Amino acid sequence: MKAVLGADHAGCVLKNAAKQYLIQKQIEVLDLGTDSDKEPVDYPDIGIKAAKMVANGECDRGILSCGTGIGMSIAANKVRGAYAALCTNTYMAKMSRLHNNANILVLGGRVMNIDEALQIIDVWLETPFKGGRHARRIEKIKAYEDKVFLSNINNSNGRVVIIDHPLVQHKLGIIRNAQTSVKEFRELVEEIAGLMVYEITRHLPVEKIEVETPLAKAHAKTIAGKKLAVIPLLRAGLGMIQGILKLIPNAKVGHIGVYRDAVTLQPVEYYCKLPGDIEERDIFIVDPMLATGGSSTLAIDLIKRRGGKKITLVCLLAAPEGLKRVQDTHPDVDIYMAALDDHLDEHGYIVPGLGDAGDRLFGTK
Ligand code: RB5
DSSP states (O other): OEEEEEEOTTTHHHHHHHHHHHHHTTOEEEEOOOOOSSSOOOHHHHHHHHHHHHHTTSSSEEEEEESSSHHHHHHHTTSTTOOEEEOSSHHHHHHHHHTTOOSEEEEETTTSOHHHHHHHHHHHHHOOOOOTHHHHHHHHHHHHHHHHHHHHHOOSSSOEEEOOOHHHHHHHHHHHSTTSOHHHHHHHHHHHHHHHHHHHTTTOOEEEEEEEOSSSEEEEEEESSOOEEEEEEETTTHHHHHHHHHHSTTOEEOEEEEEEOTTTOOEEEEEEEOOTTGGGSEEEEEOSEESSSHHHHHHHHHHHHTTOOEEEEEOSEEOHHHHHHHHHHOTTOEEEESEEOSEEOTTSOEESSOSOHHHHHHTOO
């Protein structure tokens, strides 16, 4: 376990004691300061920095302190993915883990002595999250965070939609599991893609028609135009194709292949074959993982250069970084996903994610 510690001047003595204690317990510690109880500093500077490190996975837990603990908790809880609990006794510490799954403990250097603080830390570190109904409540907080996050970055005309249908979420949970077999993974990716069709086609224009039922004439609707194209990004996008085509079997299929240059780390096109009349079609680019956004952005470029206009990007998981990149570059594109994950790791993998979708689909690792 790696813990980040931070304090202002009023919490610094407590922080230093906590640091020694954690080191004794063989816990790796990252100390963001401050180291003087005389020189005043502003708690938000340290609290927000520490909270970001916990939220993005650089550290597993955080322990923050200021005079009362109040300022630090307010500051840390502004960070998406940081769940900071101000605890003044061991019962609160226990419950903040059991029920709230708090990833940051906040203590007040002026409202408790060092012994009390160390006992609180002990309980907090040792207590697991209970899950069950408490997980549901935390999911509600996360869903609200996602909503706020999306409305803040969404400066585009395009829609950004998280498909939170229970069936999609249930199946997504299974494919996230590292133990899920290649066979099951492949089947589920196809099924999720199929379920997503319901949402991604919601805005297709329809026109009124009349049909003869066995009994009488009826007014009905048909999809106007019907010119659709589905374009998987090679290779993982292939896993979503059959699920989509089952529901929109007349769609034409294009393919785009992009690799990442080992030196420049930039995406480079190696294959692009699109339906000839791409400019007339509603286009769905499919790629299970919107990670850095490099491949998707290039794919959208390629399609636009060939005349494509109405473009939707469909993925299973997105990282905030990739979502922002696509939105900044192509604000007109609609983006649909089954979940918005926390962040990218140093290798560009989505965390928590599901690993490498291509490898898991094709069993290549
Ligand atoms: C600093 O005097 C004090 O305001 C701060 O440490 C903290 O208690 C704020 O909530």
